[in-house]
Amino acid sequence: MKTSRRSFLAASAGTAAFSILPSPTVFARDKSATDEELNRAATRPVLDRNPFKEPVIIESIELLRKGKEHFVRVRSKDGAEGISVDDGRMNILHPILNRQVIPVFIGKDARDLEELLWEVYRHDSNYKLQGLPFWVPVALVEFAILDLLGRIANKPLGELLGGVIRKTMPFYVASGRRDTTPEQEIDYLKSLVEETGAKGIKYRVGGRMSRNADAMPGRTDKLIPLTRKTFGDKFAIHADANSSYDDPKQAIRVGRMLEDIKAEFFEEPCPFDNFDTTRQVTDALKIPIALGEQESSHWRFQAQIRDRVADIAQPDLYYYGGLIRSIRVARMAELRDMPTTPHLSGGFGFVYSAHFASCVPNIGPWQEYKQGVKTYGQWFNPPMRIVDGALTVPEGPGVGIADPKEILKGADVVKE
Structure with missing residues (x-):
């Protein structure tokens, strides 16, 4: 050695x-x-839950397409939103995202994100899909939820x-x-x-x-x-x-x-x-x-x-x-x-x-x-x-995008 x-x-x-x-x-x-x-x-816990005193219930998660870009948008029951941006693979992986990943998070408390990452792996034998085709969709949902939480707490992701x-x-x-x-x-x-x-x-x-x-x-x-x-x-x-x-x-x-x-x-x-x-x-x-x-x-x-x-x-x-x-x-x-x-x-x-x-x-x-x-x-x-x-490094809350609504203007929902 x-x-x-x-x-x-x-x-x-x-x-x-x-x-x-x-x-x-x-x-x-x-x-x-x-x-x-x-x-x-x-x-050891990674996500700091201290800024969130009340549950942050996830009401909806959608895959959106605008031109060649795909986005995931998550909304809480209180009206907060977060988004993530794809790395170019959702044109082929969107069925896994929509059918196997998104349903696990709906109605759940976003503060429990770490546990949800384990639950989505177990759900409906998703572990049999182990690899990039499964974990890229999970990453997009995680990024969007973290953006949501960062915007609620008014903190960048690093905090x-x-x-x-x-x-x-x-x-x-x-x-x-x-x-x-x-x-x-x-x-x-x-x-x-x-x-x-x-x-x-x-x-x-x-x-x-x-x-x-x-x-x-x-x-x-x-x-x-x-x-x-x-x-x-x-x-x-x-x-x-x-x-x-x-x-x-x-x-x-x-x-x-x-x-x-x-x-x-x-x-x-x-x-x-x-x-x-x-x-x-x-x-x-x-x-x-x-x-x-x-x-x-x-x-x-x-x-x-x-x-x-x-x-x-x-x-x-x-x-x-x-x-x-x-x-x-x-x-x-x-x-x-x-x-x-x-x-x-x-x-x-x-x-x-x-x-x-x-x-x-x-x-x-x-x-x-x-x-x-x-x-x-x-x-x-x-x-x-x-x-x-x-x-x-972006300084704004969440991932730091200044105006997500403007970025998503004209985007279409991808269902299947």
């Missing part, structure tokens, strides 16, 4: 002091946690989920391309940095669940050193293999190249559900390994953390079922001195990532971003902005 690894926690302890040097403090990997300790951390400890979110900008030559990818990454002011990047290596094949011959081997040469020594570089390497030896070889350029982390090097090969890579490398984007099971996340399958927990706030479940992952990871850096599936998700970053201590120094401010930034008052490579 190796004894040193880049420490994301040291960089993320403050509210604004994030180093951009590619040599974070190293730390020992021998901090262990038992299942009993992990269970205790995960089962309801542990307390706001930072008001900006330093980010890396992510490329999602593999159709580029190394030179073309460099040009594309430069354009992303120029547009966003990012001080970090993430690009894709390998071929994406490709059984060890590269996206094009020699692309990865040439791209990795070229990124450091192009962006300089003080730029934060991340790489995502998207489960490219069935053979851990291949993943380790690529990881060594990333170590040579002092990259920040290596994401999902091996098939995401093969913990054995991923741990071989983790144990062989010094660069932190990130894993968790595809995870939907609390117990598998707990095993991943307990057994140190990877170094960074990476739930997707949509795929994993929302903020509350993801905060539970972060609490478990903290016991093993591991950061939790959410995966971003795109669209409006960066807003939920910002709220997560506002209240979770162990997030790591950089969060993922995919240019959402130009589409959604003006929905907020004050507008979300990029300042010195960091996103401002």
